[in-house]
Amino acid sequence: MLGAAGLAAAETAVRTPAFFEPVAEPAGMILDYGSLLVATCLGIFIVVMGLLIFTIIRFRASSADDGLEPPQVYGSDQLELAWTIVPVLLVVVLGLVTAGRIVAIQRDTAPEGSLSVRVVGHQWWWELEYPGYGFTTANELHLPVDRTAFLELESQDVIHSFWLPQLSGKTDLIPNRRNVLWIEPKETGMVVGQCAEYCGTQHAHMLLRVFVHEPDEFERWAQEQQRQARTAPGVEEGRALFARTACVNCHTVRGVSEIGRFGPDLTHLMSRTTLAAGAATNDRANLVDWITDPNHIKPGARMPAMKLSEREIGLVAGYLASLD
Amino acid sequence: MSASSTPGNPSLTGGAGATFAGSIHEWVTTVDHKRLGLLYIGSGLLFFLIGGVEAALMRAQLAMPGNELLEPQEFNRLFTMHGTTMVFLVGMPIITGFGNYLIPLMIGARDMAFPRLNAWGFWMFLFGGLVLYMSYFASMGLYGAGTAPDVGWFAYAPLSGRAFSRGNATDYWVLGIMISGFGSISGAVNMIATTITMRCRGMTMGRLPLFVWMMLVVSFLILLALPVLTAAQVMLLFDRFLGAHFFDTQAGGDAVLWQHFFWFFGHPEVYILMIPGFAYASEIIPVFSRKVIFGYSFMVAATIAIGLVAVGVWAHHMFTVGMGRGLNIWFAVITMVVGIPTGIKLFNWIATMYGGKIQMKTPMLFCIGFLGQFLVAGLSGILLSGAPLNWQLSDSYFVVAHFHFVLIGGLLFTIFAALYYWFPKVTGLMLSEKLGRWHFWLFFVGFHVTFTTMHVQGILGMPRRIYTYPGDRGWAIWNFISSAGVVFQMAGVLCFLAAVVLAFKRPRRAGPDPWNAWTLEWSTSSPPPAYNFLTLPEVRSRRPLWDLKHPHDPDWEHE
Amino acid sequence: METKSELAPEAGVELPASTSAPLYFALGLSMLLASLVTNVLFAWTGGALAIWGAVAWWREMFPHEQKVVEPAQSEAERAPPVKPVPERVRNLVAGQDGHRVRLPLEYHPYSGGLRGGLAGGAAMVVAALLYGLVTDGSPWPLVNGFAALVFPLFGAPPPPDSLSFHPGIAAAAGLLHVSFSLMLGLVYASVLPMLPGHPRLWGGLVAPLAWSGAGFVCLELVDPGSAGRIQWGVFVTLQIIFGMTAGEVISRSRPVQTLQSYPLAARAGLEAEMREDDT
């Protein structure tokens, strides 16, 4: 009933993030445009490759060669003219179409009634802030279907790139700059993507999941996220330990400590399906493993091993597992 | 004039230095353009083997999802070193080497314009390469010994800045490339001066072999592009050592500025590497089609046009950084324009073959492979130039496939063609035609298994430069196929090495003109004497040897 | 070439002398730069080597370039002079039918192509304006439709069925139309004579149908909406009017021989019946 738990199992099955199966705009517009380019290029390919293969076969020196040198042809201005102008015409047409598509897709300002999301890239995870709702989450973006989401893309450290092939093309997250991107999902379900600009050691494990919900379901999810962290019974010791150690220097748990900004917000950790930006599924065993030694799951990760005793790790993991 | 008697025998195969040490001394002190050319090509091929091993390791890691053969850091170093090596330590020296060896021979000169500068250029290149590879064991960075750079071959800021790349590994990248860059610049100066001032009598610009024309354009591009990289690298060094802020985003610096500078070098660099491939093809295809090149002046014009357009397209590497609409449109359209002169070339090569008698010798096989693959590379380039589609494809495996089609399918195939074609001239010995065919077919198959497949991974959403990937993305089978192709490619390269060894073990003399060709280098002995031509030749057409072979039907009556 | 000897070459040829100076200079500079990441000893050694190399280099060049005499190869080693080969060359003979693609021995002058393109373009415009006048009572809808198709980047173009006149749109569309017409005219002038059969058939019918078809397919793919808005019958008719007019004007222009002299003119035509001949 809460967050990810409310999603049907079928919706969380990973689909290949192929851009030829778009579930949103502008991915659909890009696919249309791409098909045109591919068709044009395929036409050229068939013509030229056919010519090449024909030439090779037809003009192979045969074993029964007469020993004469073939006629020496120096060139033909007419032919040169023709195979210059025809490509020029093609380029003009393709250029006009391209320009039109760029203008149609690239938007600088948020459309009326769009959902605003701020995406901040970190080495190697995604910070996702919903300014309209006043909460922050990480690595799993939730969007309502049939409503434009307007994303502001920023980076905390190096250049990352936001890429969900089935939703839209990629746009870089660049420190000191603000890029924007819009997405209008057309189907509910989950799609995956990941950072597409090399950003250091764990670039490979900077994965991103997007859940597209029906509007009312999305509102429910957002309200859950807006709550302060749950104080479940039986994990008080773990909570105290969490608040006392260096965990809180980096992590925020709303209601416990809100100074940590360097790592992901853990307020509703268990509403997420994965840990460490998609490097592992989010369950108790992986949580223990992750706290014990992050390098085991994600070598080079920025989170340090806290050097807690086995008992303490169990307590902290127990507390974190209660944050749904 | 002080003229001491020195042996200076040019022969490769025997009699040069009396002793091993003596022959080493001769090679390291040489200022002969042919020896320097061979040094360039030889060290380029050595680096090629190193870069190939790096690639093979990466493909082994990626063959399975979740593979733990390599540490992430190790993988990141491998792709950085692989890219840097292949571009700067393989492509650049080999094209410079062929230019060095062939330009004076083709224009009927006895040496390059600046023989000593030529030697200096080679040594700068070699030491630059050594400095780069020193990082594997000599780095004094934070992480102890042995940290090769891991910032990717284009070292995007701010990842390559002080804050995110501690230690000295990135400095080795900067310094190594900078040093070898000085070598490339001096080589370009030398080639231009040679071509302009050292032509033999009658060798007007309109009669230059296309090879020389294209190397001339390449040299100008080098002069335009390499100093830009050097300047950007100097800025990065200032950032890293003096605390300057060129690309320091914390102090207001701009990460995108580095991209502009890098690609203002980097895109012309693509043509610097590719036009020599056109140059080899333009010499080899006519000879094995037994026809004169079709549309000589259009080929020259198209080359110059490519050179001009090449400096205006750099930001098509940057469609995803959030440039404005106007810039995106400009760079998309101008990039498509590159297809026009490139298409002209392709059509002219096919027209050269059309109506000829095509002899399927090994060099020609590689050239035909080049034509087909370069067509694909050009068309996938058009796809990538369409900015909206580029938003999907850039930084994915599609791009990896595209530029390997350019650099392997285009450049490396023509380099192999050139090696088979000019080997008899350089050594006086023929390479085995049989092994050459094995080489071609194995490499051809391996290349397509590896790189044609990569288009698919890209379309399926796999980003480049990831050391591993989850098994549920649908990429595993394609990656496995890609990796399997490596075996064929390696077997092909082994055939080449075997052919070279065999050529020396069981020598078959080539004679001065084994291919019945038409340019001046085939009129002197194989290998050519140190002075190239005892008496300097005089030419009356673009194909001086055709004129001599067909005195009743010389070229000059028709040009 | 080989036969024209100049001065007595038998003594040998002067060449630049071997030298290690560039090697030392390069090594010194590299070490100097590498000292940044290694050790200050590199800097000292490198600096010393670089100076040593530079001085040695200077002495190679000054006051005179150091040279050595490379002895000439013995007669046996030399490449024999290039001899005439026995193979003859198949020559082209102009003006006969062959079995390969034929290129023109004569072609329509470029000016004819430009004129044809302009005429075709003008005919097309006249037809389009007339069609609008007859069906909608205003000459502009097709012009606006054309603009709506290709200039979506200029903000909001008038709707394709707009009847009013928009000077900016008309000018932009006109410019594009003229340049396309001119380029197509040139292609017609150079390609039409190469094609078998009647040039008017190719230029007037086949080519316009081909590019209309390609345009239709592409537009269906990229923007089915605007593809539906186009009246394809009218579109194709206009293209054919262009093709017919341009082809007619061009084929009326007096063909000229290719600009080269006769033997080359024969060569510029790719094909004709082959005649074995060694002249």
Added chain:
Amino acid sequence: MTAAQALPMEGSSWNRGRVGMACLIFGESTFFSIFVVAYLFYLGKSLSGPQPQDVLEFPLVATVCLLSSSLTVVWGVRALAAGRRWQAGLGLALTVGLGASFIGATALEWSRLIFQQGLAIDTNLFGTTFYSLVGFHAAHVILGLMMLSGIGVGVAAGKVTAQHAERVEIVSWYWHFVDAVWLVVLTTVYVVGV
């Protein structure tokens, strides 16, 4: 040397030395333009002071010195070609002197900026771009000075004579190039930039 054959086209107006120097200058120009672009791009983008208009003063003396040295070097080279050894030596000495005073003026400016105004290369973007651009130009001036003084010593010792005039002229091209770069730097830094 009986077998000595002059290289073709040697001695014509575009011999290898001239072409080589022209190419070097072309390459150097691209190098400098990148620094100019960086300077202009970061103009006014420093997050902290000092800004150019606060600290820069128009380097009139230095400019006059450097520009006039282009004239003296021409005079010197012409004299050398005509075999007027003392005049040539004087021309080169004047050139070196003027170039050295330019460097001196730059040194004074830098010490003022660093020690009085507190502007170093790591202060802000202005410092970063300013010192790199002006510094690289100064480094080229010093390189030119080293070449010219070497030639000057040679002239004084009678070893560089009229037969070397062409090579000296080619070196003087480099000096003119350094001057031209200064005009660009001057415009960028001291005119447009303040």
